[in-house]
Amino acid sequence: MIIRHDFPEIHWLKYQIERRFNSLPASRDKTALKGWPTVLLHVNTPQTYRQGIRGPFSLFYNLAGTSRVSVDGYSAAVRPGFFFLTNEAQTYDLEIPDFAETFNIHL
Numbered sequence: 001m002i003i004r005h006d007f008p009e010i011h012w013l014k015y016q017i018e019r020r021f022n023s024l025p026a027s028r029d030k031t032a033l034k035g036w037p038t039v040l041l042h043v044n045t046p047q048t049y050r051q052g053i054r055g056p057f058s059l060f061y062n063l064a065g066t067s068r069v070s071v072d073g074y075s076a077a078v079r080p081g082f083f084f085l086t087n088e089a090q091t092y093d094l095e096i097p098d099f100a101e102t103f104n105i106h107l
Contacts, residue, residue: 001038001039004040007041007048010053013053017036020035035056039104039105040103041104045101045102046098047098048094049096051093053093054091057087058086058104060085060094061104062078062080062102062103063101063102063103064080065098067096068094068097070092070093070095
């Protein structure tokens with residue numbers, strides 16, 4: 001499991017997704033399949049826009065502020081107290097127009 005307090009650089013992330021994260025160091029568990037690692041993101045961030053991410057099953061939740069997640073032509077505001085789920089292999093956009101404290105889980 002990876003815990004991050006910042007968003008990974010978008011070009012690096014898309015590169016890893018294309019290669020199913022095979023360029024990351026090998027897991028200690030040799031039976032583990034390559035693919036998205038489990039990632040917990042707890043990020044305090046100013047304005048950001050992350051477009052066209054083909055992600056794993058993901059939960060988006062904000063502790064403060066509002067973000068917008070778009071997938072398959074549907075867009076929803078994610079405010080504190082609400083969450084948004086995306087399915088594995090769906091391509092999503094994440095927009096944070098102002099400051100937000102976000103907590104996202106990618107499985």
